[in-house]
Amino acid sequence: MLIHVGCEFVQVTSGPTHAVLQVEPRADAPLHVVEAMWDERTPIASSVYTDGFGNSCRRITLPEGRSTIRYDARVETPDEPDAADDGAIEIPPELLPHDVLRYTLPSRYCPSDEMEQVATDLFGDGRHGWARVRAVSDWVHENVTFGYGTSTPTTDALDVFHSREGVCRDFTHLAITLLRALGVPARYAFGYLPEIDVEPTGLPPDFAAWMEVYVGDQWWTFDPRNGGRRKGRVLIGRGLDALDVAMVSAFGRADLESMTVWADLETDPDPDPLTPGTGATPEPA
Numbered sequence: 001m002l003i004h005v006g007c008e009f010v011q012v013t014s015g016p017t018h019a020v021l022q023v024e025p026r027a028d029a030p031l032h033v034v035e036a037m038w039d040e041r042t043p044i045a046s047s048v049y050t051d052g053f054g055n056s057c058r059r060i061t062l063p064e065g066r067s068t069i070r071y072d073a074r075v076e077t078p079d080e081p082d083a084a085d086d087g088a089i090e091i092p093p094e095l096l097p098h099d100v101l102r103y104t105l106p107s108r109y110c111p112s113d114e115m116e117q118v119a120t121d122l123f124g125d126g127r128h129g130w131a132r133v134r135a136v137s138d139w140v141h142e143n144v145t146f147g148y149g150t151s152t153p154t155t156d157a158l159d160v161f162h163s164r165e166g167v168c169r170d171f172t173h174l175a176i177t178l179l180r181a182l183g184v185p186a187r188y189a190f191g192y193l194p195e196i197d198v199e200p201t202g203l204p205p206d207f208a209a210w211m212e213v214y215v216g217d218q219w220w221t222f223d224p225r226n227g228g229r230r231k232g233r234v235l236i237g238r239g240l241d242a243l244d245v246a247m248v249s250a251f252g253r254a255d256l257e258s259m260t261v262w263a264d265l266e267t268d269p270d271p272d273p274l275t276p277g278t279g280a281t282p283e284p285a
Helices: 098-104 114-123 130-142 155-163 168-181
Strands: 002-013 018-019 032-039 047-048 056-062 065-076 186-192 208-215 216-224 234-239 248-251 255-264 281-285
Touching: 018 168, 056 216, 098 208, 114 130, 130 168, 130 208, 130 216, 155 168, 168 186
Parallel strands: none
Antiparallel strands: 002 065, 002 255, 018 056, 018 248, 032 065, 032 281, 047 056, 186 208, 186 234, 208 216
């Protein structure tokens, strides 16, 4: 499938402000970037590096005043839903790969050490492996209500457990925390998620968060916010929690005036090439 994704940020600063953007698809994700364009409107020099989690990060310095930065891309993804394996088993800690073990530990938004008793009470009923992961994801999906403005940038999984409301990152943080409290490795993932073969939500497009869980000696995608398996995910970043994959990290005051996100199935068999605007910087596919 060909997916058209992108975003636009309009920000206002009182002086030059350095920032890091994470909005580009990961190089190792199961997808192919056909074409991509930074249409910067406000011409800004940038450089790219890969962080410790393998995410593509772009460094820029926002000028004083209003800046409009736009990323636009067409990406090929598999025409199939998230993979599944009902028989996948949990791996005991002593057999986990070194780089997986850290995803069983508490992190800033996922205080799993504070939720061990809750996790045991809810899911310590003998289920293991895929069945237990599915039960955790389904429980969060069914018991947390989605709503913009129901959480803040400092809301963690324990807060969400008590309030039972939040946005997709809050659903994901709670599910990850419960799984880590059970000794199951889980990590945060976010990206673009088009509405393909699902009932439209009627909500404006936004970045999406989900989780990846390690069972059966590999990582699998689960989506506590949306519940079911989905098509067309375009992965941007992975980390311990949302702190590791912020869309914009500003080193100073940068007020976000507006943010627009798009993620749509490209139905035109021969779409027009992406058209740069003032100050656009083409990126190789």
